Amino acid sequence: MSLADDMKLRMPLCIVASVLAALACGAAAADRVGVVLPRQVPAWLSSLSLQQRAAGALAAGRTREALASSAEAIVADPASVAPIALLGGVQVALSRPAEALQAFTVSAARGWRDPATQFYWLAVALQVRDDLVAAQRLDALLRTGTDLKEITPVMAQMEATPGRRAALAQRIALNPQWAVEATAAIADLHGPALRRRVALLTRARAAGYRPNCAWMRAPTSIIFDRGDFADAAAAWHGLCGSGARVPLLVDGGFKQAAIGRDRVPFDWIFFPSGEAEVQLVASVGTPRGPGHILSVRSGEGSRQNIAAQDLVLAPGEYRLAMRAAPGLRVRIDCLVPGGDTPVQGAMLLSDATATRVFAVPRLGCAAQLLTLQVGIRNATEPLWLDNMEIFRASG
Numbered sequence: 001m002s003l004a005d006d007m008k009l010r011m012p013l014c015i016v017a018s019v020l021a022a023l024a025c026g027a028a029a030a031d032r033v034g035v036v037l038p039r040q041v042p043a044w045l046s047s048l049s050l051q052q053r054a055a056g057a058l059a060a061g062r063t064r065e066a067l068a069s070s071a072e073a074i075v076a077d078p079a080s081v082a083p084i085a086l087l088g089g090v091q092v093a094l095s096r097p098a099e100a101l102q103a104f105t106v107s108a109a110r111g112w113r114d115p116a117t118q119f120y121w122l123a124v125a126l127q128v129r130d131d132l133v134a135a136q137r138l139d140a141l142l143r144t145g146t147d148l149k150e151i152t153p154v155m156a157q158m159e160a161t162p163g164r165r166a167a168l169a170q171r172i173a174l175n176p177q178w179a180v181e182a183t184a185a186i187a188d189l190h191g192p193a194l195r196r197r198v199a200l201l202t203r204a205r206a207a208g209y210r211p212n213c214a215w216m217r218a219p220t221s222i223i224f225d226r227g228d229f230a231d232a233a234a235a236w237h238g239l240c241g242s243g244a245r246v247p248l249l250v251d252g253g254f255k256q257a258a259i260g261r262d263r264v265p266f267d268w269i270f271f272p273s274g275e276a277e278v279q280l281v282a283s284v285g286t287p288r289g290p291g292h293i294l295s296v297r298s299g300e301g302s303r304q305n306i307a308a309q310d311l312v313l314a315p316g317e318y319r320l321a322m323r324a325a326p327g328l329r330v331r332i333d334c335l336v337p338g339g340d341t342p343v344q345g346a347m348l349l350s351d352a353t354a355t356r357v358f359a360v361p362r363l364g365c366a367a368q369l370l371t372l373q374v375g376i377r378n379a380t381e382p383l384w385l386d387n388m389e390i391f392r393a394s395g
Contacts, residue, residue, distance in 0.1 A: 047077030051086055058090055066090045081107045085116040092120070115144045119151075126157060134158065135167035142178035148185065155182075159196040165203060172204035179204070183211050186235055187219035194223070194231050202238035213240035217264040224265040224310065227337020229367035233312040236266050248313060248390040249370070254280055254292035265310040276304045276374050283386060296328070296383040298374045310335070311368040313360045317393035321355045324385040329373040332358060334365035357393055 054069035067090050073083035088103030100120070107117040122137035138158055142148060148155065158164045172179045186197055205211065216239055224232035237246045242256075250266050251257055257268045257280055270278050280292040296306055311332070320330065329351055350356045360368065374383065 043076050047073045047080060047083055050076060051083055054083075054086055054090065058086075058093060063090060063093050067094065081110040081114045081117065084110065085114045085120075088120060089116055112140050113144050115141060115146050118144060119154075122154065126154075131161075131164045131167040134164065135171050138168065139171040139174075139176060139178075143176060148178060148181045156193065156196075159193075159200050165196070165200045169200055169204040169207050169209075172201070173207035173209045175208070175210060179209060180212070180215070183239070184215065184219055187222040190228070194228070195234070198231070198235045198238055202234075205239055211239045216240050217262055220265055221263065224367075227366075229312045229335070229337075232265055236264070248318070248392075249311065249388060250309065252388040252390075253386070254294055257292060257294075266312075268307055268309050270307045271305050276306050278306050292386075294372075294385040296374060298383070304374050305371050306374055307372040309370050311370055311390075312366070313368055313390070315360050315362040315365070317357060317359045319355055319357055319391045319393050320388070321391065322385065322388040324388075325381075325383045326351065327374065327383045328385055330356075330370065330388075331373065332368050332370050334361070335367040335369050336364075337366070 050069050050073035054066045054073060057063070057066035057069060067087070070083055070087040070090050074080075074087060077083060084103055085107040088100045088107060091097075091100035091103055104117055104120045107114055108121060112118065118137050118141035122134055122141060125131075125134035125137055135158065138151075138154065141151070158168050172182070182197070183201055186194060186201075189197055201209065201211065216236065220232050220236045223235060233246075251268060254268070257270075259270045259278060259280060261267075261269070263269045276296055276298040279295045281295050283293045294307065298304065320332075322330070331350075372385070
């Protein structure tokens with residue numbers, strides 16, 4: 001570093017040190033270091049101090065003190081929105097709806113970036129059941145930087161009815177930044193609350209919302225691994241599915257599959273290690289058009305899992321249809337909530353060369369694991385699989 005560069009780096013530090021010295025030693029020190037201090041604190045700083053005092057008094061239940069301090073804050077900085085909104089909040093606490101309405105009408109006219117103002121008009125819209133305005137105000141509130149977790153009860157109200165979900169979905173369709181947080185938060189929700197959030201986001205996706213499906217892998221896996229299999233399936237297919245029809249087996253032609261991708265329920269995961277070499281070879285001749293052929297090379301006599309996919313099939317009979325070379329095996333086992341491996345006996349264990357029928361039991365099998373395996377074989381030619389589908393047996 002040159003001497004000139006070193007001086008440039010040190011100059012701001014010298015200025016800061018001079019100001020700190022002036023503040024620590026008083027006017028005499030200020031004169032010595034050549035710093036000229038203003039004779040009074042700016043009005044907006046006085047207003048901030050008064051707002052803090054008013055907020056503290058309001059939190060402590062000293063509403064009269066809060067009223068006085070908020071009024072002084074407005075006088076100190078009449079151009080600011082925050083003290084006007086604070087006065088409105090104090091009027092709400094004092095059960096003065098007319099005065100609160102007046103204050104928040106003024107603050108709303110000054111700008112939309114004040115959280116208290118947006119929260120007030122959101123509450124009004126909910127009270128009068130104006131879903132469109134409520135959705136607009138919630139969107140504006142969250143765009144101010146308000147943490148979604150801080151308004152969980154309000155978000156729950158907005159998700160409680162189809163009409164409100166429809167209105168809020170239109171706002172999420174604009175892809176605001178807070179929609180990312182609302183999507184990731186599905187991992188923290190359970191039961192009806194989770195289903196309402198998924199219904200909201202699914203509707204928003206249909207209206208134009210574009211969730212990041214790479215980020216969806218983690219929350220979907222959390223939901224699945226804790227045993228909420230059906231909810232995980234609804235979340236993944238609703239936000240990242242490829243169409244209105246939810247397939248019983250995802251991507252049976254390996255069009256979107258990729259080796260080495262992180263695990264996610266309802267998609268292929270591959271196990272290319274060990275004695276088997278697993279590849280996806282591009283092909284235009286699959287039954288459903290362009291896709292991939294799963295190609296496997298393995299040593300003689302080896303047996304290994306090469307790919308798997310989680311399923312959520314309702315109780316009943318199914319047909320598994322596939323086109324594969326002799327030597328591949330497929331098995332389907334029941335999964336248990338919270339378990340890392342299937343513990344119940346296989347519903348299906350067969351060579352992957354023909355259509356097979358299997359039944360999902362009514363109890364103890366809310367989710368399943370389909371596994372592709374290399375069977376014990378004498379040949380060394382590569383094995384292949386270019387299509388696999390599951391249908392209801394009655395379909």
